[in-house]
Amino acid sequence: MVNVYAIDYIIMAVLIIISAIMALEAREIVYAIFFFDLFTIGIGGMFLLFNAGYVAMFQLAVYAGAVAVTVLFAVMLTRRTVTGKEIISFASIRNKIASLVLALSIAALMLILVSRYDWATPTGDYPDPLGGGAIFTSIVTNYVVPFLGISLILAASLVGSVALLREERSKKEVASK
Amino acid sequence: MTAVPTEWTVYLSIIILSIGLYGIFTRRSMIRILLGVELILGAATLNFIVFSMSVLNGDVVGHILTLFVIALAAAETIIGLILLIMLYKDVGSIDISLASDVKAEEQDEEQDEDKLTRGEKEDG
Numbered sequence: 598m599v600n601v602y603a604i605d606y607i608i609m610a611v612l613i614i615i616s617a618i619m620a621l622e623a624r625e626i627v628y629a630i631f632f633f634d635l636f637t638i639g640i641g642g643m644f645l646l647f648n649a650g651y652v653a654m655f656q657l658a659v660y661a662g663a664v665a666v667t668v669l670f671a672v673m674l675t676r677r678t679v680t681g682k683e684i685i686s687f688a689s690i691r692n693k694i695a696s697l698v699l700a701l702s703i704a705a706l707m708l709i710l711v712s713r714y715d716w717a718t719p720t721g722d723y724p725d726p727l728g729g730g731a732i733f734t735s736i737v738t739n740y741v742v743p744f745l746g747i748s749l750i751l752a753a754s755l756v757g758s759v760a761l762l763r764e765e766r767s768k769k770e771v772a773s774k
Numbered sequence: 775m776t777a778v779p780t781e782w783t784v785y786l787s788i789i790i791l792s793i794g795l796y797g798i799f800t801r802r803s804m805i806r807i808l809l810g811v812e813l814i815l816g817a818a819t820l821n822f823i824v825f826s827m828s829v830l831n832g833d834v835v836g837h838i839l840t841l842f843v844i845a846l847a848a849a850e851t852i853i854g855l856i857l858l859i860m861l862y863k864d865v866g867s868i869d870i871s872l873a874s875d876v877k878a879e880e881q882d883e884e885q886d887e888d889k890l891t892r893g894e895k896e897d898g
Contacts, residue, residue: 606778610786617790620809621797633809640816643783644840647827652840656819659844664812664851671855672805675862696799704792708785716780717829723777724832732834732841740838747845754849758856 606646613639626676630668637661648723651732783824787817804858804868808851815847 616639619632637660644653736744794813801807819840826836858868865872 600776600778602776603778606782610782613786614789614793617793617813620813621793621801621806626803626805629806629809633812636813636816640820643820644823647823649823649827649837649840652819652823652837652844655841655844659848660812660816664848667851667855668805668808671858674859675868693800696796699799700792700796703795704788707788707791711781711784711788716784718780719777719828719831721776723827732837735834736838736841743842747842751845751849754852758852761856761860 602646606643609639609642609646613643626672627669630665630672633668634661634665637665777828780824780828783820787820790814790817790820802869802871804854804861804870807870808854808858811850811854812847815843819843 613636616632616635620629620636623629623632637656641653641656641661644650644656791814794810794817797810797813798807801810822836822840822843824836826833830836861870861873862868
């Protein structure tokens with residue numbers, strides 16, 4: 598019997614790997630961001646396959662929505678040419694080969710370690726998603742301190758970014774005077 | 775409907791991790807480096823979810839950690855892009871190798887100032 602679940606999984610995995618490579622290899626940065634968006638959507642689909650619907654929703658809203666649009670805005674603010682091509686020299690071939698060898702050796706080491714371990718796989722379907730209620734109840738009971746820490750980090754990053762940009766502006770004003 | 779083996783997802787996330795590492799090592803554009811970091815974070819969240827659903831048999835701890843990672847990644851992207859815009863304003867390019875020149879210039883200025891103050895002392 599053909600396992601529909603495995604076929605879905607393989608299609609999604611191929612989509613994720615191709616879009617991850619294209620996000621780094623596409624010549625034009627705008628296309629690279631579109632491929633990155635495709636990658637995040639693929640990861641969200643993988644979460645749906647594993648019955649993690651709520652996390653998939655956040656993944657699509659935050660990554661595929663907000664982060665991709667923010668990166669796109671940064672590209673629009675910093676690009677110089679009309680076509681969006683980067684005026685950046687790509688790495689030399691020697692650098693590329695060395696990086697490839699390093700990345701592949703790290704991957705090979707991890708693959709060897711992972712293949713030695715006996716990973717538990719559920720025999721039937723994945724467990725019930727338990728609903729979003731279990732996640733949010735757990736956040737406000739067992740994980741209150743990390744949750745507050747995350748909120749502080751988010752607030753600090755926002756305030757810090759605004760402060761950095763304002764400092765730039767005030768420097769310019771002083772220089773012009 | 776049967777679950778796919780857990781190793782498949784671990785292998786997949788190792789592949790994504792090595793692609794992200796390769797991107798970080800070879801690219802000079804700051805945006806590409808940020809995309810590489812996001813790829814690595816995506817691989818990590820994928821692992822959290824699959825361990826939560828198969829190894830821990832449906833415990834929500836992996837889901838919660840994934841939510842935290844997503845929030846942290848959003849904050850990291852904001853800071854990275856602000857640094858990118860500041861680099862662009864200073865240097866006029868988003869090439870990360872130019873960022874070291876900025877530091878060198880500042881050191882040169884400091885050395886010049888040192889020389890000036892020394893010269894003043896010698897004159898005095």
